[in-house]
Amino acid sequence: MSGTPAAPDPENRTWTDRVRRSVRTTSTSRALLYVVLFALVAFYLAPLEAGIMTAFKTQNAFNTSLPFFPPLGDGFTLEAWRVALDKLQSGLVNSLLLAIPATVLSATLGSFAAYGITNVDWKYQMPIVALFVAGIFIPYQAVLVPLARLFTIVDTQALLSPLWGLPFMHEYYANLINLIIAHTAYGIPITFLLFRSYYRNFSDEMLEAARLDGASVFSIYRNIVLPLSKPMFAVTLIYQFTQVWNDLLFALVIIPSGSGSSAPVTVALNNLSGGIIQSFGLQMAGAFIAAIPTLIVYVLFGDQFAKGVAS
Known part of the structure; x- marks a missing residue:
């Protein structure tokens, strides 16, 4: 006599069905999430992809195909990259000579000011902090006329005339020095604010112990504060360098026309877009070449930048 198979336990059956339903729901939700993320990535990278494709196209291929289509056959060319690099190479060197000193100076002076105001007690600290904060909100357009007038009165080229006879020194460096001064002065308020927020989290006991041991203000900064400031220096250096x-506005105003x-x-990149016929491939290639140094800076200091932002 064959026995009737026992019916599955309702509780176990319900639990099994619930697990299976949860797995199906999770898989569906994850798939939808991936689809949405992929769509967002494609949406944000579409202009970049179109720009890269345009930079490798001939003018005829650009006129006869959609921007995001890859160049095929005779439509592929590297001529735009060669011409762009040839026209931008002097500008790249000038920008490096300008950006590196201006970035280092503004970050260093901002660190000095933040340490002196945050970790050293003296009178009238808050009014000075208010002045620094006010400097952040001054727009570029508000200082263009005073800057242009200042560098018309102060002839940097004449003041530094003894240097122009030295090797690797040229008279047009005076224009770059004017830009370095302008960007350094304009960058100090924001670097000061970043360093001040960072230094306010320092341990007072640590700095007080150094003072009790007889360390001077400069010694404390050099041996304690400066080594701990590397993450914030990475933040300010990347921000200021970028x-x-x-910057185009200061350069157009401060540098005389024709220089x-x-x-x-x-x-130099702005000068690539001129005339009646626009070479979009040349402009796109020039834009990507001009962006390479900032990309290199982000790659080199990315880890420190993340630590500085997190702190």
Whole structure:
């Protein structure tokens, strides 16, 4: 006599069905999430992809195909990259000569000011902090006329005339020095604010112990504060380098018209778009070449930048 198979336990059956339903729901939700993320990535990278494709196309291929289509056959060319590099190489050198000193000076002076105001007790600290904060909100357009007038009165080229006879020194460097002064002064308020927020989290006991041991203000900064400031220096260096490298407004106002030898890369890139017929491949290639140094800076200091932002 064959026995009737026992019915599955309702509780176990319900639990099994619940697990299976959860797995199916999780898989569906994850798939939808991936689809949405992929769509967002494609949406944000579409202009970049179109720009890269345009930079490798001939003018005829650009006129006869959609921007994001890859160049095929005779439509592929590297001529735009060769011409762009040839026209931008002096601007790249000028921008490096401009951006590196301006970035280092503004970050260093901002660190000095933040340490002196945050970790050293003296009178009238808050009014000075208010002045620094006010300097952040001054727009570029508000200082263009005073800057242009200042560098018309102060002849940097004449003041530094003894240096122009030295090797590797050129008279047009005076225009770059004017830009370095302008960007350094304009960058100090924001670097000061970043360093001040960072230094306020320092342990008072640590600094007080150094003072009790007889360490001077400069010794404390050099031996304690400066080594601990590397993450914030990475933040300010990346931020300032990007701002100075991408600036066009100050360069157009401060550098006299016709001084092409001292023009930074943004001015040289702006000069690529001229005339009746626009070479979009040339402009795209020039834009990517001009962006390479900032990309290198982000790659080199990316880890420190993340630590500085997190702190």
